[in-house]
Amino acid sequence: MRRRRGADPRSIEGVYDALAPAVLGYFRSHRMADPEGLTGDVFVAVTQRLASFEGDDAALRRWVFTIAHHRRVDEIRRATRQVPPGPPSPDVVEPEDPFDPDLAAALATLTDDQRQVVVLRHVADLSVEDVAAITGRSPGSVKMLSVRGLEALAARLSPTTVT
Amino acid sequence: MDENEITQRLRASGEEPVPGEVRASHLSQMHAASPVVEKPKRFGRLAVAAAAFVGFAVGSTGFAMAGALPDPAQQVAHDVLAVVQVDVENPRNRGQCISSAARTIEDEAAKQAAKQECKDRIKSGRPDHAGQGNGKAKGRPDGAGPPGGHPNDGDPCKGPPPWAGNKMTPAEKDAARAERATTCGRDIDVEADEPEELEVESEELEVESEELEVETETEEPATEAPLTETETETESTETEELQTEATEPTDQVEG
Numbered sequence: 001m002r003r004r005r006g007a008d009p010r011s012i013e014g015v016y017d018a019l020a021p022a023v024l025g026y027f028r029s030h031r032m033a034d035p036e037g038l039t040g041d042v043f044v045a046v047t048q049r050l051a052s053f054e055g056d057d058a059a060l061r062r063w064v065f066t067i068a069h070h071r072r073v074d075e076i077r078r079a080t081r082q083v084p085p086g087p088p089s090p091d092v093v094e095p096e097d098p099f100d101p102d103l104a105a106a107l108a109t110l111t112d113d114q115r116q117v118v119v120l121r122h123v124a125d126l127s128v129e130d131v132a133a134i135t136g137r138s139p140g141s142v143k144m145l146s147v148r149g150l151e152a153l154a155a156r157l158s159p160t161t162v163t
Numbered sequence: 164m165d166e167n168e169i170t171q172r173l174r175a176s177g178e179e180p181v182p183g184e185v186r187a188s189h190l191s192q193m194h195a196a197s198p199v200v201e202k203p204k205r206f207g208r209l210a211v212a213a214a215a216f217v218g219f220a221v222g223s224t225g226f227a228m229a230g231a232l233p234d235p236a237q238q239v240a241h242d243v244l245a246v247v248q249v250d251v252e253n254p255r256n257r258g259q260c261i262s263s264a265a266r267t268i269e270d271e272a273a274k275q276a277a278k279q280e281c282k283d284r285i286k287s288g289r290p291d292h293a294g295q296g297n298g299k300a301k302g303r304p305d306g307a308g309p310p311g312g313h314p315n316d317g318d319p320c321k322g323p324p325p326w327a328g329n330k331m332t333p334a335e336k337d338a339a340r341a342e343r344a345t346t347c348g349r350d351i352d353v354e355a356d357e358p359e360e361l362e363v364e365s366e367e368l369e370v371e372s373e374e375l376e377v378e379t380e381t382e383e384p385a386t387e388a389p390l391t392e393t394e395t396e397t398e399s400t401e402t403e404e405l406q407t408e409a410t411e412p413t414d415q416v417e418g
Contacts, residue, residue: 012193020189025177039181040189047193103172122173150166157169 012047019064022124026068029107029119032075042068062130065120069134106156114149121146227251230282234258320347 023042027035045067053063107115120131121142128146132139181189206214226232227240230252237254244251264277319325324343326336 012197013190016186016190016193020181020186021179022177024181025179029173029176036181036185036189039185040192043189044192044196047197051198100172100176103176118173122170123177125174125177150169153169154166 012043012050015046015050015060015064016043019061022061023064023068025123026065026119027072029104029123030072030115031104031108032072033079038068038071038075042071045071058127058130061124062126062133065124065126065130066134068124069116069120102157103153106153109156110149110152114145114152117142117145118149118153224249224251230254319343 020039020043024035024039027038032038042064046064053060055063107119110118116135117131117137120126120134121128126134128139128142131137131146132142135142137145223232223236223240224244227237227244228249228251230237232240232254234254237252241251241253260281261278264281265274268274268277320343324339326339331339
């Protein structure tokens with residue numbers, strides 16, 4: 001776990017510095033509307049419950065991504081209940097997304113289950129068992145979804161593929 | 164593109180550092196949301212109560228060991244701690260001893276010495292005027308008399324008569340009674356002659372029992388239904404009891 005120098009690993013800042021990039025990448029991979037805001041929400045929740053948490057670094061990572069997963073699900077449900085916004089004004093300039101645009105486009109072609117597993121497995125760097133625990137699937141199912149998702153990404157990102 | 168390259172790109176996307184302003188914003192939100200952690204109390208309520216109880220027990224035991232408690236409390240401590248084989252000073256009316264010394268002795272130095280002797284005597288368990296008499300201070304049956312004697316000391320007309328509590332032969336008792344009567348007059352003699360009163364009472368009881376026997380004998384069984392065996396036994400038992408009552412006081416006097 002990469003940590004900022006001098007930060008206590010179990011302090012609020014230590015946990016944030018260790019896990020915030022992966023959480024932000026998780027939300028960006030899913031093309032959430034406000035990945036920075038959602039990341040902030042996740043770490044506010046982590047801060048409120050960190051005192052009662054017990055476990056090692058792997059357990060902490062799994063716990064943080066469980067919160068992130070639930071936050072994403074809540075956000076999707078909230079977005080589906082809201083009236084879809086109108087077309088963006090041509091004057092509004094979208095901020096530049098630092099996320100790999102090709103990769104983001106390729107991830108968007110996966111099924112939701114494949115994307116969920118691939119992102120948790122490789123962006124969040126969780127084990128198969130942890131992904132299975134977070135998504136409520138069996139480890140075999142996680143492995144299968146991960147393999148198929150990677151194959152789809154490879155096919156999508158292959159240089160021979162001409163769009 | 165192979166799968167390894169894709170996983171590396173995916174992993175790299177999860178390691179992109181959070182922009183500085185975003186990080187600062189998040190940290191400020193997190194600090195604002197962090198729960199106020201109450202400093203855990205060093206000692207719980209139960210621990211404080213237990214410490215207070217232990218302190219009280221140790222303190223009171225210490226005071227009791229030093230004999231510094233008031234007499235009633237010292238007596239209680241003596242009785243309670245004796246159960247667990249802890250020997251603490253028995254007060255034995257130490258306060259009475261000291262106050263009596265303070266009342267009766269004029270000289271300040273002698274008074275202080277007498278008070279100290281009170282404490283020492285009680286602490287050592289030594290009776291007043293050790294080795295003399297029955298182990299009790301003169302004039303005080305509880306041995307609480309001040310050291311150096313009671314105010315009645317030297318007055319043969321006060322306090323219990325010399326034959327009280329002592330094993331004296333009847334001749335010696337008579338001699339002592341006569342001497343006390345001569346010295347102190349009739350009042351003391353009457354007070355001391357309680358056994359004679361007992362003799363008079365026993366004589367009266369004998370007379371009564373004789374009368375009862377006579378009454379029992381003079382009853383006419385012909386006018387009444389014949390007594391059953393049980394009733395006859397009951398009556399005879401009553402008569403025996405009356406006889407016994409009549410004889411008991413005499414026995415006491417004789418004894």
